[in-house]
Amino acid sequence: MTEKALRLGTRRSKLAMAQSGQVADAVSQVTGRPVELVEITTYGDVSREHLAQIGGTGVFVAALREALARGEVDFAVHSLKDLPTTQPDELVVAAIPVREDPRDVIIARDALKLTDLPRGARIGTGSPRRMAQLNAYARTHGLDFETVPIRGNVDTRIGYVTKGDLDAVVLAAAGLNRVGRSDEVTDFLSVDTILPAPGQGALAVETTADNADLIAALAQLDDPLTRAAVTAERSLLAALEAGCSAPVGALADLLTDGQSVKEMRLRGVVGSTDGSTLVQLSTTGPVPETHEAATALGRELATEMLAQGAAGLMGERAL
Numbered sequence: 001m002t003e004k005a006l007r008l009g010t011r012r013s014k015l016a017m018a019q020s021g022q023v024a025d026a027v028s029q030v031t032g033r034p035v036e037l038v039e040i041t042t043y044g045d046v047s048r049e050h051l052a053q054i055g056g057t058g059v060f061v062a063a064l065r066e067a068l069a070r071g072e073v074d075f076a077v078h079s080l081k082d083l084p085t086t087q088p089d090e091l092v093v094a095a096i097p098v099r100e101d102p103r104d105v106i107i108a109r110d111a112l113k114l115t116d117l118p119r120g121a122r123i124g125t126g127s128p129r130r131m132a133q134l135n136a137y138a139r140t141h142g143l144d145f146e147t148v149p150i151r152g153n154v155d156t157r158i159g160y161v162t163k164g165d166l167d168a169v170v171l172a173a174a175g176l177n178r179v180g181r182s183d184e185v186t187d188f189l190s191v192d193t194i195l196p197a198p199g200q201g202a203l204a205v206e207t208t209a210d211n212a213d214l215i216a217a218l219a220q221l222d223d224p225l226t227r228a229a230v231t232a233e234r235s236l237l238a239a240l241e242a243g244c245s246a247p248v249g250a251l252a253d254l255l256t257d258g259q260s261v262k263e264m265r266l267r268g269v270v271g272s273t274d275g276s277t278l279v280q281l282s283t284t285g286p287v288p289e290t291h292e293a294a295t296a297l298g299r300e301l302a303t304e305m306l307a308q309g310a311a312g313l314m315g316e317r318a319l
């Protein structure tokens with residue numbers, strides 16, 4: 001007898017379909033069961049222009065979570081950076097697979113790098129985090145470009161450059177990799193220049209808390225080091241009382257001593273969108289082995305950032 005297919009709820013966007021498809025393959029490999037994609041239309045997909053008013057990328061997550069709660073699907077895959085920092089009691093993030101490239105990139109006309117952009121160049125991004133750090137970089141490196149607020153999916157955003165409306169756009173490397181368009185990247189931005197969004201490049205595989213068998217099966221896809229890193233990053237975000245559209249960047253990585261992993265370093269930044277003020281700090285600690293330890297690392301850095309005025313920079317919202 002063939003086993004019943006597991007139902008994976010997904011948005012219809014190219015990026016969502018790509019990442020759901022990849023997780024579907026992995027889940028079917030570890031469970032030996034077929035996985036069926038169930039398309040869920042979200043309010044954010046239908047009414048993009050109202051996204052800012054109804055609360056940013058959280059709307060995409062909410063529709064998938066409702067389908068899970070109603071029992072219409074068995075599990076869902078989210079971009080971790082779009083996931084609100086509060087976890088509903090009835091849902092569990094059963095797996096956080098190995099993170100992809102966390103960097104931001106630019107796709108610019110004429111294969112230009114960030115530092116090659118001419119004076120007055122227009123760079124499209126709707127993210128206050130990217131605006132703040134790009135503008136700060138311009139100020140400290142004698143560059144002169146303008147960040148222009150844009151929205152839209154990966155294709156739309158790249159279209160601004162290919163149609164000649166903008167000189168460059170900023171995107172996440174991971175998303176481009178997943179949709180097979182990373183060959184169009186003209187510059188991978190160092191995380192020393194632009195810290196990514198907390199959780200960027202990582203996925204969250206979520207199911208209902210009452211589904212013990214599926215939780216155990218999905219756990220085989222979990223990467224504990226990725227989980228520790230993104231838990232610390234998201235704990236920083238939560239402790240700063242910032243949402244997914246706040247100008248906050250964070251990245252936890254491992255510091256190695258020769259061959260062996262020594263410590264985890266968590267870097268964080270918050271800034272004004274014009275780049276005139278940045279609070280950028282880092283902390284290091286033993287590699288966290290529990291959720292509590294990872295959370296403590298993020299809280300510790302938040303406390304230091306708040307002491308340096310981070311709270312005053314959190315009011316700015318995405319356009």
Ligand SMILES: NCc1[nH]cc(CCC(=O)O)c1CC(=O)O
Nearest residue numbers: 079082171172174175200201202
């Ligand atoms: N905010 C939209 C979004 N959510 C996740 C990704 C990319 C994939 C990832 O970071 O995991 C993107 C696109 C982007 O920022 O370019």
